[in-house]
Amino acid sequence: MASGVLVFGEATDDGGLNPVTKELIAAGSNLGGPVTCVLAGTGVEGLAQECVAAGAGKVIVVDDPILTPYQGDAYIPMAERITKEVDPSVLLMGQTMMGRDLAPRLAQRFSTAVAMDCMALSMDGDQLIAERPCYGGSARARYKINGTPQMATLRAKAVEPLAPDSSRQGEIVRQDAGVTADQVRTKITDRRKEKAEGVRLEDATVVISGGRGLGGPEGFKELEDLAEIMGGAVGASRAVCDLGWYPVPTQVGLTGKVVTPDLYIAVGISGASQHMAGISSVKNIVAINKDADANIFKASRFGVVGDWKEIFPAFKEKVRELKSA
Ligand SMILES: Cc1cc2nc3c(=O)[nH]c(=O)nc-3n(C[C@H](O)[C@H](O)[C@H](O)COP(=O)(O)OP(=O)(O)OC[C@H]3O[C@@H](n4cnc5c(N)ncnc54)[C@H](O)[C@@H]3O)c2cc1C
Incomplete structure (x- = not known):
């Protein structure tokens, strides 16, 4: 029977842990855990311990250049396989570029639903209650999801990360992506960074x-x-x-x-x-x-x-x- 929480963490472009990862781990812990965190990309293994310190009981590291930068075609087979293996009751991602693309596509594979851009999550017994804005932000709606896993993407800073604790113990396992280049139908020909001076709007306090x-x-x-x-x-x-x-x-x-x-x-x-x-x-x-x-x-x-x-x-x-x- 499905149990626990699976979260899909993310690294930043400069190789750090995207803060949303710790927020997702905290959200999963608040829901009762245990939390398994997937970290996929290139050079992400060094971030696994940080996820454990943030509250993850297990971290699955998938270190493969085919996963960087994010491309749905490469991530979906990997995410689908890991989700089947872990069989979580709840699956969480950030409301990030990756989460926006991956969450609905993965939900379709499991014939389940996903509540996007959630601001609060709670459990009512085994039922996830996902709260998200509606009517242009003037009201909030609560969603229950009938399928498995119950999926949600979480808005940045909606949940406080747990205080990091380096004495926390967790299992770190490595897996292959199991994806070949011919499965990726899109080709990124160029990436341009938006010129930004000072603090980014999304990160500013x-x-x-x-x-x-x-x-x-x-x-x-x-x-x-x-x-x-x-x-x-x-x-x-x-x-x-x-x-x-x-x-x-x-x-x-x-x-x-x-x-x-x-x-x-x-x-x-x-x-x-x-x-x-x-x-x-x-x-x-x-x-x-x-x-x-x-x-x-x-x-x-x-x-x-x-x-x-x-x-x-x-x-x-x-x-x-x-x-x-
Ligand atoms: C589909 C859709 C999507 C939209 N998306 C967005 C969106 O993402 N973001 C967004 O912002 N809007 C969005 N809008 C537009 C939105 O409806 C408003 O038109 C817009 O937010 C108004 O901008 P404003 O408050 O700057 O201007 P106004 O509504 O013109 O307000 C100006 C304000 O300034 C005050 N003011 C005037 N002079 C002074 C002064 N000297 N000192 C102090 N106060 C003064 C006035 O009292 C007034 O309250 C969207 C609209 C639609 C239809």
């Missing part, structure tokens, strides 16, 4: 976003200054990106990025539901808006009603002062 209320692209210079002082990143509403005031990759929301900082400062953003969909997991929202009835205030911990041009410079100087104190 502080995000300062600007909307149409800034009045023009010049306003973003002020936001960038504050982001630099606070070690944060700058985001934007879709209205701003559509107007060409700020680059499209910085768009936050339903059709942009989902961000999960501890602090989100929204300047001149009305708080349309499509924007809120990208910030529903933010711990603290602070809004500056001249309209006291703006929707953004409904979700804000702190709000300042007024013209951002009058409020923001003083706010920035105060933060600078506190930072240098």
